[in-house]
Amino acid sequence: MNPEIKAALRGKLLAMADDDLLLGHRNSEWTGHAPILEEDIAFANIALDEIGHAKLWYEILADLEGEDRETYPDRLVFHRLTSAWRSAQITELDKGDFAFTIVRQYLCDTAELARLEGLRTSSYTPVAEVANKIIAEEHYHHRHTRAWVRRLGLGTEESHERMERALHNLWPFTAQLFAPVPDEALLVEAGIVPDPQAVKEAWEGPVRAWLAECNLPAPEGLPPVNIGREIHTEHLVTLLGEMQSVARLVPEGVW
């Protein structure tokens, strides 16, 4: 693989892995705290899935880098400084209320499904294999969050108001999910990833339509993205501070 394509692919894999890992971590924060037991169970499951997906992306990144796929994912997750993460800001934000969690997960599930559809036929076999593995699990997330968007969007005055507020706050962050990583055009040209603009178009229409059906019309347009994935919110700093604390205290710890 030529070094420029390899560097771009490294950035793309890290971006996809980091997004899944942080979403999984945020979802895991509902364990023991969800509004009802069923959702406690559901979000613990979704969290596990997302962290499992992150692990698969980190493992093929390890293979690409010539690193050990057993230890490299842990190193990246537990010993990486904030500035080295390549997460989209939407995945970093605090979990908020249940409406915020549902809207974020719905927006991210739909974006991921649109991307995975394109990745299933990736010319880089490991990417195609991972995409084909995880897409079925994402369909189950989507089924779940989609139903909750309707239930809360058309629910009580309060649930609708909370959903509207969550959507208003989250919508501007979605654009970054479709912004190309550095040199992503090379990956598109090589057939490794789908064109991010096409992914965005495949995402936006159905999502707008569903939100409108749930009495939650999305704001007009998407704001331009003028920040890269190396710029983070303060939320990531506190998340990593907590998530990495044990691993940093006992770097070689085994339990």
Add this chain to the structure above:
Amino acid sequence: MSTETTPPTDDAQAPTLDQVWQALGEVADPEIPVVSLVELGVVRDVTIEGEGVTVKMTPTFSGCPAMHVMREDVEKRLRELGFTEIDVQMVLSPPWSTDMIAPEAREKLRGFGIAPPPRIDGGDMITLIEVATCPHCGSKDAKMQNAFGPTLCRTIWTCNSCTQPFEQFKPI
């Protein structure tokens, strides 16, 4: 090497491929102990070369926390057979599907109180998740309580006929 391992004696014959498959057929799923990893379709391939053995396994759900236990159990069983060089590889393609569960294992699941997954056979997985047959009384009149359950691979139901709760293996 773990303490449970029986070291091979000098005159021990290397196990045959059939013996390895049979031994792995006794390694139970850590969360559903009535079915084996071979019946589940998690063990894909075995090759023997001298004193070494290579086993290919595939994950069920990608976040399944029991995967590393499955892997360790397989490695342990292979050591007990006397292999000294053990290579367990995880492969993703083709992705594991509940359609790969052996027919006899589906019956064992039912006997254990878990409704076997509906067969997908190229159909729509997302609508199939809405269908279940009560493993206790056989009624099809059941209501899903949660598409997520105590493990990644299960959904939670109640039967409207016998009123019992049950779990179903999630079709994927």
